[in-house]
Amino acid sequence: MNLTLIVFVVVYLLGTLAIGVWAGRRIKGTADFAVAGRSLPLIMVVTTTFATWFGAETVMGIPAKFVQGGLGAIVEDPFGAGMCLVLVGLFFAAKLYQKNLLTIGDFYRQRFGRGVEIFCSLAIILSYLGWVAAQITALGLVFSVLTNGAMSPAAGMIVGTLAVLVYVVIGGFMAVAWTDFIQMIVLVLGLSAIAWFAADLAGGAGVVLDLATQKELWNFLPPPKLHDMLFFFAAAITMMIGSIPQQDVFQRVMSAKDARTAQRGAVIGGVSYILFAFVPMFIVLAAVTVMGGRAMELAENDYQRLLPAFIMGHMPLAMQILFFGALLSAIKSTSSATLLAPSTSFVENILKQIRPGMNDQQQLRAMRITIVVFSVFVLLYAIAMQGTPIYELVSAAYQVTLVGAFVPLVMGLYWQRATTQGAIFSIFAGVFTWMLFFPQVSTWGEAFPGQLAGLLAAFAGMLFGSLAPQWLADRHDHVSHHLRPHP
Numbered sequence: 001m002n003l004t005l006i007v008f009v010v011v012y013l014l015g016t017l018a019i020g021v022w023a024g025r026r027i028k029g030t031a032d033f034a035v036a037g038r039s040l041p042l043i044m045v046v047t048t049t050f051a052t053w054f055g056a057e058t059v060m061g062i063p064a065k066f067v068q069g070g071l072g073a074i075v076e077d078p079f080g081a082g083m084c085l086v087l088v089g090l091f092f093a094a095k096l097y098q099k100n101l102l103t104i105g106d107f108y109r110q111r112f113g114r115g116v117e118i119f120c121s122l123a124i125i126l127s128y129l130g131w132v133a134a135q136i137t138a139l140g141l142v143f144s145v146l147t148n149g150a151m152s153p154a155a156g157m158i159v160g161t162l163a164v165l166v167y168v169v170i171g172g173f174m175a176v177a178w179t180d181f182i183q184m185i186v187l188v189l190g191l192s193a194i195a196w197f198a199a200d201l202a203g204g205a206g207v208v209l210d211l212a213t214q215k216e217l218w219n220f221l222p223p224p225k226l227h228d229m230l231f232f233f234a235a236a237i238t239m240m241i242g243s244i245p246q247q248d249v250f251q252r253v254m255s256a257k258d259a260r261t262a263q264r265g266a267v268i269g270g271v272s273y274i275l276f277a278f279v280p281m282f283i284v285l286a287a288v289t290v291m292g293g294r295a296m297e298l299a300e301n302d303y304q305r306l307l308p309a310f311i312m313g314h315m316p317l318a319m320q321i322l323f324f325g326a327l328l329s330a331i332k333s334t335s336s337a338t339l340l341a342p343s344t345s346f347v348e349n350i351l352k353q354i355r356p357g358m359n360d361q362q363q364l365r366a367m368r369i370t371i372v373v374f375s376v377f378v379l380l381y382a383i384a385m386q387g388t389p390i391y392e393l394v395s396a397a398y399q400v401t402l403v404g405a406f407v408p409l410v411m412g413l414y415w416q417r418a419t420t421q422g423a424i425f426s427i428f429a430g431v432f433t434w435m436l437f438f439p440q441v442s443t444w445g446e447a448f449p450g451q452l453a454g455l456l457a458a459f460a461g462m463l464f465g466s467l468a469p470q471w472l473a474d475r476h477d478h479v480s481h482h483l484r485p486h487p
Contacts, residue, residue, distance in 0.1 A: 006146055008321045012186075012328065013163050016179050020167020023175035029360045033172030033367060034102055034344045036255040044181050045256045045265025048337075050272050051180040052252055053081045054187065055334030056138030058277055059327055060307055063284035068300065070217040075232060078277035080240035085270025088244055093253045093262040095413050104250040104409075105349030106479045111412040112423040113475025114353060119427055120405040121349035124247055125342040127401050133382040135335035136161055140382070142327060145308045154383050160331075161379050168336050169368050173251055176336045183329035190326030191279045194311070197319050198286035208285045217285075227447070234449030242402030242451070245409045247341035283307065290314060339378075343370040403430035403454030411462050418462060421472040425465030430458030 027033050040048070057077060065073045101107055104124065109117035139160025140153035151159070167175045199205040212218060222228035243249060252269075256262035287310035288295040298306040311323045347366045352358060358366065407430065408423040434457075436442060437450025444450070 002146075002317070002320070004317060005320055005324065009146060009324055009328065012325055016183070016332065017163070017167050019179050019182065020171040020175040023167075023171030023178050026174055027172055027364075030102065030348075030363050030367065032174055033364055034340075034348075035251055036173045036177050038255060039257050040177055040255045040261075040265075041257060042261050042265055042268075044177055045252065045261055046268045046272065047184040048177050048180040048255070049085055049249075049252045049266050049269030050276075051184055051333035052085065052248060052269070052337065053078065053273050053334070054184070054276070054330050056135050056327075056331045058273075059191075059280045059330050060138065061134075062277060063281045064298075064306055066217060066281045067215075067284055067288055067296070070215070071220040072222055072232065075220070076235045076239050078274050080236050080238060081243065082270045082274035082277070083240045084243045084249070085266045085273065087240065088249055088253060089263045089266030089268075089270065092244065092409075092413070093266050094259045096250065097254060097256070097259040097262045101254070101479060103345050103348045104245055104247050105345050107412065108405075108408060108423075109349070109477045110479045111418075111476065112408060112420045113477050115475075116408060116420065116423045116427070117349055117477075118353065120245065120408065121345050123400050123404045124245065125345055127246070127398055128248075128338055128342040129378060129381055132335060132338045132378045133385055135331050135338065136379060136382040137386070138327075138331050139164075139335070141305070141308070142324065142331070145305070145312065146324065153386060157379060157382055161375055164332055164335050164339065165372065165375050168339050169371050172367070173255060173337075173340060176333075176340060177255060179336065180333045183333045187326045187329040187333075188276065190322040190329070191276075191283070193322050194315070194319055194326070195279050195282050195286075197315060198283045198290075198310075201314060202286040202289040205282075208282060208289055211289055212285055230452065231449050234452040237455070238402055238451055239398050241406050241455075242398035242400075245401050245405040246398075247345045248337045251337065251341055251344070280307070283310075286310075287314075339371055339375055343367055343374050346370050346374070399434065399451045399454075400431070402451050403434040403458055406455070407458040407462050411459075411466075415466075417466050419466045419470060419472075420475045421468075421470050422462045422464075422466030424472060425461035426458045427461070429461030430454045433457035 028037075031037050062074050062077060096104075096107065099107065099110070101110070103121075105117050105121035108120045136157050137153075140155075140157035143151050143156030143159055144153045147156075167179065171178075199208055202208050222232045249266075253262040253266050256265055284295075284307060287306060291310060291314075295306060295310065298309060307323070307327075311320055315323070344367055347363060347370055351366055351370075352363070404427050407426045408418075411418040411426075412423070431454065434450050434454030437445040437448070437453055439445055444453075
């Protein structure tokens with residue numbers, strides 16, 4: 001156990017807590033808490049959208065899948081995830097920003113009524129279980145590695161959750177944005193320095209890149225067979241499209257000071273994420289070069305420990321401090337926002353339907369309480385799911401929003417003839433079709449990807465439901481919130 005390393009990590013954690021407390025003093029109401037008062041400049045929108053995806057799976061999950069299967073194995077993340085932010089910036093940010101909404105669920109209420117709002121909000125909230133659990137699992141691993149096993153992964157999960165929970169509850173998205181800004185600087189500088197040192201250990205960057213070429217890891221597209229192409233495409237769109245109707249993405253672009261900043265911040269953040277995701281991939285390739293078969297064994301059987309094992313076993317203390325600082329930055333930046341997002345959606349889009357008379361301060365208090373309750377549930381889920389790969393926890397999280405929430409969003413924004421009936425038909429057709437492809441239900445999922453079938457059914461449901469005679473009344477319910485209008 002390296003006490004010096006632990007001291008540096010503790011000081012870093014206390015520093016982020018201090019930022020949260022400072023940011024909390026600026027919170028006056030729900031708008032400040034949920035979307036930072038819609039005041040962030042471009043640089044902070046870029047760092048916070050970049051931080052949306054740069055989490056535990058980017059540092060530990062993606063590189064391990066890359067060294068085993070090449071670029072084609074990681075089409076979902078980082079390529080799909082990064083392109084999600086680009087698409088949000090190009091096609092969704094400006095339109096949604098101008099609507100002056102607090103949550104993505106508010107759009108569904110405004111466009112299709114309360115029923116669609118509640119279902120889509122529930123789908124969005126449930127999708128966060130796997131996403132947040134992945135970050136908490138990684139926090140548990142980090143603390144276990146740091147203490148050389150003296151702290152169990154479960155105990156590490158509890159400590160890590162508390163470390164994030166405190167500043168999110170106190171400072172809301174204002175604290176998230178400021179900590180993201182600092183943590184992304186630490187992450188970029190730390191991983192860049194480690195990549196430089198790792199290349200030196202491996203005999204130069206050329207040696208590392210040659211290894212990737214020898215193993216044919218640069219291959220991106222699958223064999224030109226219909227079956228393989230369909231599953232490749234389905235994997236690509238799962239996070240690319242399925243994560244567009246997500247509250248954490250919405251919060252980050254809506255926190256911008258104006259619509260143009262929201263657009264540019266999302267695009268730059270998405271491109272930056274795709275490009276910088278190659279850095280931890282390079283480090284793992286260097287680890288394979290240095291460690292040989294031992295690294296590949298870890299990548300296949302216990303990939304979550306591959307990078308920590310390489311860093312702790314082959315690098316000096318300074319690099320270890322940089323690595324754990326960068327890793328904690330990645331995990332905390334993602335987990336903080338993904339704790340805040342579903343809690344905000346629950347209060348705004350579900351609790352307010354039960355208690356419509358809440359004032360702004362009551363709503364703010366409810367958001368903070370909900371964050372604590374949601375954290376407890378996610379922590380218990382993460383402990384129960386120990387052993388499940390982080391990458392799988394993340395990639396499975398967005399299929400439900402892909403088949404249930406994306407079509408009502410895109411058609412509601414871009415097709416004037418979309419109706420409440422069409423949205424309801426879309427939701428039920430998409431979710432029902434997707435469930436028919438579960439391995440517990442049928443073997444159809446072996447021949448055709450279930451999430452793609454669900455998405456196609458959702459589009460068909462929207463078209464049929466909107467163009468057919470309207471048996472269900474079209475709804476456009478009023479949205480009541482406490483946001484100050486922006487141009």
